């Protein structure tokens with residue numbers, strides 16, 4: 001299918017990035033949206049595709065993911081038309097970003113490599129730094145390569161954060177961080193704009209916590225920190241930090257350890273080896289801890305929502321073996337469980353994401369925006385689906401049928417992609433341990 005000169009798409013409900021409308025149509029001219037109008041006001045010359053029983057939304061933005069080439073068509077099939085890669089091999093991801101328009105992929109934005117201390121958590125996709133000077137130099141070099149933002153990883157020393165943030169801002173970029181182990185408040189006071197996974201919060205709310213990783217949030221002792229959690233939420237709001245909690249990743253961690261396991265779509269559309277590399281053995285005790293951890297993280301995210309902290313939707317696929325696209329819908333459902341309305345959750349993957357990313361032509365259905373949209377079965381103003389039935393995806397004006405996208409031939413060359421090699425290396429080391 002090719003871009004049509006002028007065509008309208010009509011549905012029972014239309015979400016424009018901010019609110020829902022009934023019986024509206026989006027008029028597309030080539031690769032741009034020309035108008036959002038009531039169906040009754042459409043010009044009789046405009047060809048219209050009607051989608052009764054469906055909701056039309058802007059193409060979704062996954063604000064936290066790590067790109068592998070096989071993911072491209074799967075993202076599109078689920079209505080995700082833009083992704084922000086939050087850490088990858090720099091030349092490789094910039095090459096992918098240059099190619100998206102000619103491939104069945106979403107638009108790609110890139111934060112370049114994970115800028116990390118020594119040793120880095122994921123060496124094959126990291127830029128290793130060892131002191132404040134090399135840390136600032138890494139930010140400048142990454143910015144000079146033409147990225148869309150800067151990402152700091154967990155081994156960055158606390159005292160390097162402020163000079164790195166200043167260098168990012170000087171280059172015109174926002175700076176985002178996976179905050180372990182110094183906490184989110186240190187990062188925010190140092191000038192970081194966005195924090196990932198809610199994980200560094202543990203150092204802020206429970207500095208003497210038992211050693212461990214995110215699942216420590218499932219420790220029953222966490223409840224004693226409730227007063228401190230509210231103070232930390234106040235301070236995060238005062239610092240104007242943005243939260244990208246990637247709850248879909250937390251969700252994967254209990255599913256893989258309990259009987260639930262992967263969704264059928266994950267088994268059907270993900271390469272089997274990636275499952276193997278990112279899975280964990282059945283472990284009911286740890287699985288239940290992870291379930292409690294997810295609930296605790298959602299309670300904290302609710303505190304942030306109540307204080308007006310901006311939240312962005314990101315999945316962290318393929319970490320946790322979660323499926324591109326479907327995992328972003330799951331993220332939206334998990335966000336509604338933190339008290340957001342369906343509209344507010346959708347905003348986190350559309351207009352709010354576009355605003356934070358400074359991409360005014362994305363995330364909205366308005367004149368002169370990119371013709372990126374998805375048509376999904378059901379009334380999304382009532383509830384969001386975590387396994388959506390997507391009828392049609394339009395990327396840059398070109399319509400795509402999800403079934404065709406999911407039938408792309410297998411391309412085994414994805415195994416040479418940087419994150420495939422990184423996952424395989426982590427898995428091999430785990431097996432040898």
Ligand SMILES: [Zn+2]
Nearest residue numbers: 064065086316
């Ligand atoms: Zn990530």
